[in-house]
Amino acid sequence: MLALKDAETGQRGYLLTDDKGFMEPYLAVRAGIGSQLDELRRLTSMAAARKHLDAMAPLIEEMLANIGHAIELHRKQDGAAVKALVASSEGKRLMDAIRTR
Numbered sequence: 317m318l319a320l321k322d323a324e325t326g327q328r329g330y331l332l333t334d335d336k337g338f339m340e341p342y343l344a345v346r347a348g349i350g351s352q353l354d355e356l357r358r359l360t361s362m363a364a365a366r367k368h369l370d371a372m373a374p375l376i377e378e379m380l381a382n383i384g385h386a387i388e389l390h391r392k393q394d395g396a397a398v399k400a401l402v403a404s405s406e407g408k409r410l411m412d413a414i415r416t417r
Contacts (some may be wrong), residue, residue, distance in 0.1 A: 319345045319352070320379060320414065324407065327383045331390050331398060339387065341374050374416045379410040 322341035329338030353373055360366050382401070389397045 317415065319349065320376065320411065321382055323380065324411070327386060330387060331402075334390075340385070342380075342383055346384070349376055349380070351407060352388055368417050375410055375414045375417065379407065379414065382407050 319341075323345040324342075326338045326341035330342075343372065353369060353376070357366055357369050360369065385409075386398055386401050389401065
């Protein structure tokens with residue numbers, strides 16, 4: 317959760333400032349989240365906990381895709397589309413769903 321929040325915070329920083337340095341947390345999470353989830357699955361002996369991890373994985377992928385989409389729209393200088401995406405609250409819905417899992 318902390319890594320996803322860092323990725324989201326970095327995205328917001330980039331969208332507001334156009335400073336690519338803010339994207340570092342997002343890029344790090346995108347590169348490493350799969351192996352982190354695999355490690356958690358390996359360390360988890362409870363089947364119910366593994367089911368929660370399996371249910372979270374597609375939500376995490378969707379969250380990272382949402383962040384990446386906003387970044388790409390910003391790169392294309394489509395401010396209206398970025399604003400609409402953020403206003404849609406899709407990112408909030410995804411984070412809430414991940415928290416529930």
